[in-house]
Amino acid sequence: MKSDEVAHYLQDNPQFFEEHSELMANMVIPHPHGGRTISITERQMLALRDKNKQLESKMGELLQFGEENDGISEKMHRLAVGMIAAGSFQAVLHTLNFHLRDDFAVPHLAVRLWDRPADTDELPEFAQVSQELQAFAETLAQPYCGSTSGFETSSWFGEASPHVRSQALIAMRNGGGTIGMIAMGSEDVERFYAGMGTIYLERLGEMASAALARVLR
Incomplete structure (x- = not known):
């Protein structure tokens, strides 16, 4: 018999050792952490x-995971309260920047919105975005995390752009349509990586979308 067949037999016939109780006293097996032998009871x-x-x-x-999630949930709550309290476009941007920088230690943040209201000043948030990137944002079922290579978003971080090695891109939507994108960058290549969890990034995008749509309405 092969070893797996013996194992299956003993599992299917637990009365075997009752019928052969003397084996329990006489059987010795190798110690898992040394060369000596021990009884089956010791094993x-x-x-x-x-x-x-x-x-x-x-x-x-x-x-540890539970404590980390509790901490993130508290930070998201503070961000949500700040977003609700923000009464202007600049206040929403300031709140978003402040909490991501101080609470989440995100060193670089950029926001782009596709349509600029007629009565707003020329702001970097309304800078021209290519049709290719807008189309890419439309396809994002969840945030993109990974390298900045090949993305025009790599230039959104100003003077720090040449040093940013990883990014998270979050599509902002309002009423089903995509209205813009949030880009978060880091010099650490492992900060935003493919396959990382994105549930909190998704919630961040939903909060920012609702807040920005409200103040720009």
């Missing part, structure tokens, strides 16, 4: 101890 105790250590480690990770 079971070691296996349980190792499993407990793994469970403790996993529990520690889950607690």
Whole structure:
């Protein structure tokens, strides 16, 4: 019999060791962390101890993730309150910049809106954006995270642009249509990376979209 067949047999026939109880006293197996042999009872105790250590480690990770998520949720709440209180276009931009810089440690932020209201001054937020990038924003089902290479957004960060190595791009929508984009940049290539979680970035985009649409209405 092969080893897996023996394992299946013992799983399917737990009464085997009742019928052959003398085997329990005589069986010896290798120690998992050394060359000596130990009894099956000792081996079971070691296996349980190792499993407990793994469970403790996993529990520690889950607690850490929970604490981190609680912290992010508090920061998002503060940002939301600030956005609601902002009564003008400049106030919304200031609130967004302040919270992302101070609470989330995002070093570079740029906002672009496709349509400039007639009674607003020439502001960088209404600078020309290519049709290709607008079309790309339309296709974003979730925020893009990754390199700045090949994106015109790499020039949005002013003097820091040559040093920005990773970015997050969030499409802003109002009533289903895309009205603009938020770009967040970092010199750290691992700050925004492909495959990272984007749920909080999505919520950020929704809050900013609603706030900007309200003050520009």
